[in-house]
Amino acid sequence: DRASVAYFGAGPSALPTSVLETAAASLINHGNSGLSLVEQSHRSALSSKILQDARENFLKIVNASAETHTVLFMAGGGTLQFSAVVYNLFTAWALKHPDLAAKGQRGACEYLVTGGWSSKAADEAKRLVGEENVNVVLDARNYHHAGEAKKFGNIPDAGEWKGNLKAGRDSAFVYFCDNETVDGVEFTKGSPLDILGEDPDRIVVADMSSNILSRTFDASKFGIVFAGAQKNIGSAGVTIVLIRNDILTLLTSGGSLPPKLTPQIPVTPVMMHYPTISKAGSLYNTLPIFDVYIASLTMAKLLQRDPSGKTALQQQEDESNTKAATLYNVLDRYENVYHVVPAKSIRSRMNICFRIKAPGDEAKFLKGGEEIGLLGLKGHRSVGGIRISNYNAVSVESVNKLAGYLEEYAKGI
Ligand code: PMP
Structure with a gap:
C-alpha cells in the first residue's frame, strides 16, 4: 500500500495522500453535487x-x-x-x-x-x-x-x-x-x-x-x-x-x-x-x-503549514534544503561508491543525480531499493545513472529511509 512505498519519481511525482483522498472523493461525487468533478462544466x-x-x-x-x-x-x-x-x-x-x-x-x-x-x-x-x-x-x-x-x-x-x-x-x-x-x-x-x-x-x-x-x-x-x-x-x-x-x-x-x-x-x-x-x-x-x-x-495544504513567523514557502524551502542536504551528505561520505554528477556549487535540491561507481551495479542498487519500497530512482533515459527526485510531497521520513539505504548499500560493498 501507499504507506509502504517511498516514491522519488521525477514527474509525474509524489503527491500528498490527503490531497489524493479528497480528489478521489471528488472523482465520484464532487461537493455533494451528485456529479463527478470531471463531469462538471468547466464554466460552472x-x-x-x-x-x-x-x-x-x-x-x-x-x-x-x-x-x-x-x-x-x-x-x-x-x-x-x-x-x-x-x-x-x-x-x-x-x-x-x-x-x-x-x-x-x-x-x-x-x-x-x-x-x-x-x-x-x-x-x-x-x-x-x-x-x-x-x-x-x-x-x-x-x-x-x-x-x-x-x-x-x-x-x-x-x-x-x-x-x-x-x-x-x-x-x-x-x-x-x-x-x-x-x-x-x-x-x-x-x-x-x-x-x-x-x-x-x-x-x-x-x-x-x-x-x-x-x-x-x-x-x-x-x-x-x-x-x-x-x-x-x-x-x-x-x-x-x-x-x-x-x-x-x-x-x-x-x-x-x-x-x-x-x-x-x-x-x-x-x-x-x-x-x-x-x-x-x-x-x-x-x-x-x-x-x-x-x-x-x-497549494492549500502548503499554505496550512504552521505559522511560525516564516511564510509557507520559506518553511517549504527550509525543508527542501534539509532533505537535499541529508541525501548529498551520504553520497559525499561514500565517495568511493557514489559519484555525484553535477559540480558541487550548482547541485539541484530537487533532482539528485549520481552514478554508482562500480560498473554494472546500478541495476543492483535499483533492485535492492525496490525490494524495500524505494521507487522511481532510475535516471532519465538520456543520461542513465540514478536520480532521486526530492519534490515537496516527498516526506522527511521517505528521505531518511532512502538515506539509510544509501548508507547500508555503501557499507555492504
Ligand atoms: N521543463 C522542465 C524543467 C521539465 O522538467 C519538464 C518535464 N519534465 C518540461 C519542461 C516539459 O514539461 P512537459 O512534459 O509538461 O511538457
Whole structure:
C-alpha cells in the first residue's frame, strides 16, 4: 500500500495522500453535487470557484500581487510554453518597437542553456524564428567539471556569460531554466537575476517546472514564470503561467486576436496567445478542471503549514534544503561508491543525480531499493545513472529511509 512505498519519481511525482483522498472523493461525487468533478462544466460556478482558489493560492504562496501579475492555467505542459513564449514575446517586441519592426527587424531571444530542458527550449526557438535570431548566451556543455566536456553538469559564474547578453532594447527576452530536471543542476537562488535584472528593458522568462514552490523567489523580477504542475504542484494536465500585467497589456494592444505584424514576426496560434487565455479567465477552451483542483488542494495544504513567523514557502524551502542536504551528505561520505554528477556549487535540491561507481551495479542498487519500497530512482533515459527526485510531497521520513539505504548499500560493498 501507499504507506509502504517511498516514491522519488521525477514527474509525474509524489503527491500528498490527503490531497489524493479528497480528489478521489471528488472523482465520484464532487461537493455533494451528485456529479463527478470531471463531469462538471468547466464554466460552472463550481469550476470557477476552483480556478479562483487555485489562482489565489498560487499568488499568495509566491507572494505576487494580482495588480502586477496574472496567473494563467494552460494545457500542453511545459513544452507548449517553449513555443508560447517565443510567439508572444516576439510579438511584444514588435509592438514595443514598431519603428524597428517596420525596418524588418525582430530582436533576438536569448537563452542560457544549462541542461536538457533549456536546450530543448532553445531548439524550439530556433525552429520558430531561425537560428540567427537565437542568441545562446551560455552553453554550459562547454564548462563541465572533471573533464567531462560537452556534457551538462556545471553552471559557470555570471562573469563568464554576462558579456554575451544583448542590450535590453535588442532583446525580445532572455530565458533560463531554474532547475534542470534531467541533469540535476539548479541556479543558486536568484543568481541569474542579479545580472539579468540590471536592464529594465529586458524581459526575463524562467522555466520553474521542477523547482517551483520549493523556494522563495522575487516575482517582480520576472516577465514570465511557467511550471508544469506535475512535480511540485499537482497532476499532469495543467501548466501554471505567471505573467507580468504590463506584458499582457502590451500584447492586448495588438488586438484581441493574435495579429500579423510584419512578415518576420510569427503569428501566435490562438491557444498560445496569452491575452486570449487571460481574457477568458483561462477558459478559452475546455480546461481540465480536475487537474486544477488537485493543484489547488496541494497549494492549500502548503499554505496550512504552521505559522511560525516564516511564510509557507520559506518553511517549504527550509525543508527542501534539509532533505537535499541529508541525501548529498551520504553520497559525499561514500565517495568511493557514489559519484555525484553535477559540480558541487550548482547541485539541484530537487533532482539528485549520481552514478554508482562500480560498473554494472546500478541495476543492483535499483533492485535492492525496490525490494524495500524505494521507487522511481532510475535516471532519465538520456543520461542513465540514478536520480532521486526530492519534490515537496516527498516526506522527511521517505528521505531518511532512502538515506539509510544509501548508507547500508555503501557499507555492504
Ligand atoms: N521543463 C522542465 C524543467 C521539465 O522538467 C519538464 C518535464 N519534465 C518540461 C519542461 C516539459 O514539461 P512537459 O512534459 O509538461 O511538457
